[in-house]
Amino acid sequence: MKKVSHMIEVNHISKDFVAPKKYPGLRGAVKGLFSAEKVIKTAVDDISFSIDTGEIVGYIGSNGAGKSTTIKMMTGILVPTKGTCTVAGINPSRSRKENAQNIGVVFGQRTQLWWDLPLSESFTILKEIYNVSDTAYAEQMEFLNRVLALQDFFDRPVRTLSLGQRMRADLGAALLHNPKVLYLDEPTIGLDLVVKDNIRKAIKEINEKYQTTVILTTHDIGDIEELCSRIMIIDEGRKIYDGSLCELKDTYGTKRKVSMEVKQPEKIKGLCLHELLGVQETECSMALNLENSTLSVTFDKHKLQVPQLLSAVMAVAEVKDIQIQETELAEIVKEIYNHGVGGAA
Numbered sequence: 001m002k003k004v005s006h007m008i009e010v011n012h013i014s015k016d017f018v019a020p021k022k023y024p025g026l027r028g029a030v031k032g033l034f035s036a037e038k039v040i041k042t043a044v045d046d047i048s049f050s051i052d053t054g055e056i057v058g059y060i061g062s063n064g065a066g067k068s069t070t071i072k073m074m075t076g077i078l079v080p081t082k083g084t085c086t087v088a089g090i091n092p093s094r095s096r097k098e099n100a101q102n103i104g105v106v107f108g109q110r111t112q113l114w115w116d117l118p119l120s121e122s123f124t125i126l127k128e129i130y131n132v133s134d135t136a137y138a139e140q141m142e143f144l145n146r147v148l149a150l151q152d153f154f155d156r157p158v159r160t161l162s163l164g165q166r167m168r169a170d171l172g173a174a175l176l177h178n179p180k181v182l183y184l185d186e187p188t189i190g191l192d193l194v195v196k197d198n199i200r201k202a203i204k205e206i207n208e209k210y211q212t213t214v215i216l217t218t219h220d221i222g223d224i225e226e227l228c229s230r231i232m233i234i235d236e237g238r239k240i241y242d243g244s245l246c247e248l249k250d251t252y253g254t255k256r257k258v259s260m261e262v263k264q265p266e267k268i269k270g271l272c273l274h275e276l277l278g279v280q281e282t283e284c285s286m287a288l289n290l291e292n293s294t295l296s297v298t299f300d301k302h303k304l305q306v307p308q309l310l311s312a313v314m315a316v317a318e319v320k321d322i323q324i325q326e327t328e329l330a331e332i333v334k335e336i337y338n339h340g341v342g343g344a345a
């Protein structure tokens with residue numbers, strides 16, 4: 001086999017979907033049925049990246065951005081319209097069987113398990129499909145039972161499981177043959193905090209124990225903060241960010257919020273802070289809450305320093321308490337979704 005430099009290499013892949021043209025209204029729907037007119041939707045548009053063994057990468061973007069389509073190309077379910085993709089040295093769509101041995105997949109929106117069979121039987125079938133030896137099976141089940149507690153519902157039909165149990169079962173099933181790469185497409189969707197936490201812990205432990213490479217799409221920023229050192233952001237099929245979480249926070253988390261409890265809030269009322277400090281209104285905005293005597297100021301940390309702000313406020317009123325907050329990751333991401341990378345800076 002040729003040398004594998006990266007676990008995953010994606011080179012300029014695109015995916016176009018051809019769909020019948022839609023017309024508005026009921027009459028339009030009927031017209032659409034008979035019309036030969038087609039529209040091309042580019043779901044993934046010239047994306048490249050490489051991922052090393054053992055990385056956990058968060059793949060994020062708003063709904064319809066192209067995340068699942070990218071994952072489907074990496075798993076071999078879809079063939080790219082353009083570009084190439086290699087996973088563990090294999091072209092996934094050309095060598096689907098060989099590729100299947102190397103990967104595990106969980107789609108949070110739908111189970112891969114046999115709905116009416118007891119979970120244990122799904123596992124027995126998967127053991128056969130993936131050619132897992134008895135020894136390897138016993139060892140892996142011991143590990144999966146420990147991290148996902150599958151034994152609690154192993155004999156129950158999948159359709160009777162709660163969402164959280166089903167997700168643990170799906171994750172376990174994806175890991176039975178100990179794949180090199182694990183794709184998780186919204187694995188924590190709809191789960192309560194306790195189950196989310198269990199799933200995150202399990203992913204972390206699997207990654208540490210086996211150096212499993214993990215690609216995770218999620219809308220849950222908590223998943224990202226807990227698990228991913230690297231994130232890629234995709235927007236309308238294009239990759240708009242690829243880097244560390246720290247870098248993202250440093251570069252785009254330029255806003256800071258300071259809350260001050262003041263003794264005489266009425267003295268603050270007419271204050272025009274941005275003028276006092278010589279900055280634009282957008283670079284420093286204030287909100288005064290008279291009920292709890294708190295002044296909150298949101299400002300650009302490259303334009304203003306906390307001491308400057310404090311002395312301006314303290315010149316008019318006494319400050320009893322102060323709290324400084326960095327921008328939350330969720331806000332940075334929301335801003336990037338809304339305005340692109342340029343807008344968030």
Ligand SMILES: Nc1ncnc2c1ncn2[C@@H]1O[C@H](COP(=O)(O)OP(=O)(O)O)[C@@H](O)[C@H]1O
Pocket residue numbers: 017018019041042043061062063064065066067068069070
């Ligand atoms: N099988 C398909 N046929 C036509 N369009 C599709 C198909 N699958 C996805 N799309 C379209 O491609 C875009 C990206 O979808 P998807 O990859 O599922 O986004 P995400 O997972 O980021 O929400 C969307 O506009 C979606 O409607």
Ligand SMILES: [Mg+2]
Pocket residue numbers: 067068069185
């Ligand atoms: Mg999706």
